[in-house]
Amino acid sequence: MVARWFHPDMPSPEATARIFLFPYAGGSAPMYRDWLPLFPPDIAAQAVQLPGRLDRRAEPLLESLDDIVAATSEALAAELDDRPYAVFGHSMGVLVAYRVAAAMTHEFGHGPMLLASAAWAPEGFAMPTREQVEMPQDELLKWVIGLGSLPPVMYEDPEMLAVTLPPTRADLRACIDYTDDAALLDCPVVTYAAAEDPLMTPAAADSWISRTPEYLGTSVFAGGHFFIYDNVLPIVTDLTRHIRKLAQQEGGRP
Template sequence: MKKLKLFAFPYAGASSMYYYKWKKHVTDEIDFVPVELAGRGTRSRDPLYRTFDEVVNDVYRQIAHLIDDGPYSFFGHSMGSLLAFELAHKLRENGRHEPNAMFLSGRWAPHIARTDLVNPSTPDEQLKERLLELGGTSPELFENPQLADTFIPILKADFYAMESYEYANDRQPLSAIFNVMTGVQDWDVNKRDLAEWGNHTTGPFSLHKFKGGHFYLNDSFDTVIQHINRSLLNTVQ
């Protein structure tokens, strides 16, 4: 039997390196595949995205050949959740089978129009304060001018790309298992907006809360990994 692949998509400004420590903890029965976005990590020379469609199309080209007749699932945090959702639709529209499961983390449902977590036109100093407030960025990063000068343009480009996102309301729901995840102290993403993800699948839906804020993935790392392992193994039994 083929291993189930788990593709992981990063949040705005992040690279696939964020998920590297996961490799030692995701069960050996899962083929874990962190996906790199343009302009960072091993793709630092590739131009940054201008629109969200560019993000989706780029990642589609990266993974389409990796999806065969075997089972696969998506994990995305924040921007990565939106990417996972749109990518699943694109795969279906191109005649490919859907993911078995979708882990949608730290993001409200895609049909909800609201102000995003970060305004990319914010002056850099205020932007740094907002990022530190969200908790996903080490203060040490901003103490290194070279790192900060590399990171901030990537982050802004990602949020500008998300500003171009337009939800298409004429599509049928997906059929994947939707496993929605959030931090109990993530005040920017409320339970009602998370529950709205249930409207986008005909498959099973569940909502799970973990200790921590928007970046509860760091605060509750062990619990999160256990939850993902358990959930994925249940989908292939």
């Protein structure tokens, strides 16, 4: 069976721009199922599915950020066409999207037109400690729930826990071994944050300013770290506005 890196695997040929959505630690493509139909027909949205989860559960989990970024970048390079594209991530998904964007620009010569960041920033974000990552299941689950607004279905179903906790640990291990090298992007960055996010300092989003030629600002919502679940429509609406504007600019270049 061919690995499905992107859901859906066939983007609309009618769209003039694309966006790839990266999940948080332990997350999978279905977390964006409610997002996909909200994008207008001119924007083809696809969620990223990393190895070791759901339909890719038979594949080994990747516990190195370098391995995750290398594999995802290769898959993305093979997926792209001549349409401009954006990348969006939540929490760890931003870290992966950021490093993939840098790799696509500097190694593949086909970088995104926009990086959209929710609940993560290069500075002012509290990375988990190794002690937290290796906590017993009940303690790890309590820590994740404490971040705010994680849907109950994610932690009340034992079968769901058996599916989500192993990739959560693997992803968090990849995060704690990450060393920031202040990689620069060639595209604008827009950010989304929560007023009560325990992992972000109030000024964290501003740390993107030194990483991008154009910082498009931040939108702050009520809620905790998982605020995106309650704010899908306004985030998609804002992403659509930025993508359309940037795609038009891309189309006007010689």
